[in-house]
Amino acid sequence: MSSIWDPLSLHPPSHSDALKVSFPQEHVMLMTFNRPRHLNAMTPQLTSDIADILNWFDDQSSLWVVVITGEGRAFCAGADLKAWHQRQISGKANKQEDVASSVHGFASISRRRICKPIIAAVNGSAYGGGVEVILNCDIVIASEDAVFALPEVKRGVLAAQGGIPRLARVAGHQLASEMLLLGNNVTAVQARDRFRFVNIVVEKSAVIPTALEIARQMISNSPDAVQSSKEGLLLSQKHHFEEAVQTQSLSFVSKRLYQGENIKEGLAAFSEKRKPKWSNPAKL
Known part of the structure; x- marks a missing residue:
């Protein structure tokens, strides 16, 4: 390629240890949620880190594709419900106006409109907002043992950050209702073959390599x-x-x-x- 690729010249914004950022191959950024002990449940700090990194990524002409994944045995367990409960008790919980005004949605990804491709490398379980993030990705690679669920109805809350309309578009009303109104787990194969929001299912060790191979194929195009x-x-x-x-x-x-x-x-x-x-x- 005629573009000069120098990952050492890339200086992403400072961020907490809850997020890892690397550049594993030409024109590709890998972004890893890094709260494995908490199943990568989303926090305000991690959301802020992701927003800063993706805003920066979108402005870098030499970065063409982003791959997102999670450290450990989960992709993302959704919102940190214990922290949400404490905010609810204190009267500081999210209001419906906060959801409506959230420009980029859950984790600053689920409603983000960006022309650069986003590949999800789903290494394990994904719940709630984690699934909403996946539904806004362009290509989804999942491990054989990955589990997906939108269990918000079991907790008295709502998949309000883009998950409902996106799932309805890809799965159709009845299948979307199955996930949204029951809140039950879905396997990787079911997510691919029935609900149609997973592209490829591979063994766990192949998730990141497969995602990077898809990214490589993308950057071989204009x-x-x-x-x-x-x-x-x-x-x-x-x-x-x-x-x-x-x-x-x-x-x-x-x-x-x-x-x-x-x-x-x-x-x-x-x-x-x-x-x-x-x-x-x-x-x-």
């Missing part, structure tokens, strides 16, 4: 075209068919694609029967 294609997917969730097409055609991401260097390189490489050498996309 980053401008990949990001513009994802923008189209996001717009299809928001608009009807023709409006989605028109909005994407006139967007800044599409303008960058049509006026950038990578479209020229891709067409030239095809004509010359060679592999293209992609450049970092211009900043929007």
Whole structure:
């Protein structure tokens, strides 16, 4: 690739030990929830760390894909319910207005609209908000022993951070109702074959390598075209068919694609029967 890849030049924002950030291969960031003793349950501090890192990631032209995973035996157990209970007692618990105004949703991911691809490497259990995060990822790799659930109804709360409409879109009303209204566990194979929010199921040791291989395949394509294609997917969730097409055609991401260097390189490489050498996309 013509872009110079130097991970040592990348300086992510400072963050707590509850989050690990690394750059395992060209153009790829790996972000790991690091509260294994607490099954990576989300806290305000971890949410703030994730927000800072993803905001920074989105601004780095040399980073094209992010892989998210969890340390230990869980991907993410959702919200820290003990802390939530204490906030409820103190009168500081989240109100419905707080949920509505949460720009990026649970863990600063579940409602985040970002044109760069997000790959979830689900290494174990995912509950509540953890599933809502997964539902907003583009590709989901799960271990054979992964377990998924939206058990909020069992705790008197709600999957309010984007999980309900996203699950309804991918699984359909009746299957979404099964997860949301019963709150029962779903296996990785069921999540793939019935509920349709998992792409690939592999043995546990292969979860991260498979996610990184998918990322490698993504970065072999034009980053401008990949990001513009994802923008189209996001717009299809928001608009009807023709409006989605028109909005994407006139967007800044599409303008960058049509006026950038990578479209020229891709067409030239095809004509010359060679592999293209992609450049970092211009900043929007």
